[in-house]
Amino acid sequence: EIVLTQSPATLSLSPGERATLSCRASQSIASYLAWYQQKPGQAPRLLIYDVSIRATGIPARFSGSGSGTDFTLTISSLEPEDSAIYYCQQRGSWPPLTFGGGTKVEIK
Amino acid sequence: QEQLVESGGGVVQPGGSLRLSCAASGFTFSSYAMFWVRQAPGKGLEWTAVISYDGSNKYYADSVKGRVTIFRDNAKNTLYLHMNRLTTEDTAVYFCARDLFDFRSGSLGYGYFDLWGQGSLVAVSS
Numbered sequence: 001e002i003v004l005t006q007s008p009a010t011l012s013l014s015p016g017e018r019a020t021l022s023c024r025a026s027q028s029i030a031s032y033l034a035w036y037q038q039k040p041g042q043a044p045r046l047l048i049y050d051v052s053i054r055a056t057g058i059p060a061r062f063s064g065s066g067s068g069t070d071f072t073l074t075i076s077s078l079e080p081e082d083s084a085i086y087y088c089q090q091r092g093s094w095p096p097l098t099f100g101g102g103t104k105v106e107i108k
Numbered sequence: 109q110e111q112l113v114e115s116g117g118g119v120v121q122p123g124g125s126l127r128l129s130c131a132a133s134g135f136t137f138s139s140y141a142m143f144w145v146r147q148a149p150g151k152g153l154e155w156t157a158v159i160s161y162d163g164s165n166k167y168y169a170d171s172v173k174g175r176v177t178i179f180r181d182n183a184k185n186t187l188y189l190h191m192n193r194l195t196t197e198d199t200a201v202y203f204c205a206r207d208l209f210d211f212r213s214g215s216l217g218y219g220y221f222d223l224w225g226q227g228s229l230v231a232v233s234s
Contacts, residue, residue, distance in 0.1 A: 034220045036153075043203055043224035044145075044153065055208075055222060087153055091219030095167040097143075097155040 002026050004088050004100035012106040019075040021086055021103045028068045029092025035064055035073045038102075039084045047086075048073065075105070083107045110134035110223055112204050117228035124194050128228055130187040130204030138162070138182035139210040141217030144189050146200040147227075156202070157189065160215040167216070171197075194232045201227040 003026040013019055023033065031051045036044035046055040048064040051071060061076045075082055088100040116128040130142070144156040157168045157178040166178050177190045187204050204225045207217030 032219070036221075038153075043227055044221070045224075046208070046220060046222045049208060049220045089153075089220070094219055095155075095158065096169050097158075097219055099153040099155070102152050 001096055002029060002090050002093050002098050004090055004098055006086075006088060006100035006103050008103060009101075010104045010106065012108055013078055014108045015080055016077050019073075019078055019082070019105055021073040021075075021105070023066075023071045023073070023088035023100050025069045025071070025090060025092070027093075029090045031067050032090055032092035033064075033066070033071050034089045034091070035062075036087045036089065037082075037084045038087065044087065078105075078107060080107050110206075112206065112223055112225035114202065114204055114225040114228035117202065117230045119231045119233060120194055121234055122195055122232055124232070125190070125192045126194065126230060127191070128189040128202055128204075128230070130189075130225055132185045132187065132206070135206075135223075136210075137180075137185040141207040141211070141215065142178075142180060142187045143205045143207070143217075143221060144178060144187075145203045145205055145221065145224075146198075147203070148197075148200045151200075154200075158216055159187070161211040161217070162215070165215055191230070194230075196232050198230060199232045201229050203227045 005024045007022045035048040038044040052064045085102045159178045205221035206223040208220040208222040209218045
């Protein structure tokens with residue numbers, strides 16, 4: 001089973017700042033990584049898949065990069081509505097599909 | 109409007125059984141692999157089960173294997189999850205989710221989730 005480790009656990013930034021979230025895989029998953037955003041009481045929302053492809057309707061301030069075992073989600077200029085928990089998920093070797101533990105983004 | 113609506117959650121005693129349903133609308137349900145993903149209170153997301161678009165292939169997380177069955181009725185546009193021998197560790201919100209791409213990406217789908225239900229809470233407690 002591929003383990004995904006996200007860091008940091010919490011990120012506290014001001015509106016307009018840049019957020020950089022990390023996801024590391026226990027073995028290579030090529031480019032088979034997605035990012036989801038989850039707000040309290042809601043289902044997750046797909047943001048990015050295959051490392052860097054934005055899902056339908058996702059603003060351009062969200063971008064992804066990386067390959068192999070190290071991946072990054074960048075929010076170029078934080079908006080208040082970006083306050084959420086962000087999860088990475090791999091499909092490089094499945095089943096099982098696995099998620100990271102999440103990074104909580106707080107807007108000051 | 110594409111939509112998934114779960115139902116069937118509730119409080120169940122340890123050792124009990126429960127069946128969750130997920131009603132799909134607004135898209136061709138029979139063309140997509142479907143998933144269940146669960147989230148324990150205050151915890152992260154855990155993939156639970158997958159079923160191919162035609163119901164012929166199924167896989168389960170080790171944590172539920174042998175106790176859980178995923179199945180679908182394409183004529184009724186509905187996905188199900190039948191859970192047996194429930195323990196407190198199964199307490200979670202259960203989400204149904206659709207694969208990002210239809211069957212042309214493979215019978216089990218591509219492995220990402222682009223449409224989610226609102227979730228159904230299963231609480232296992234005596």
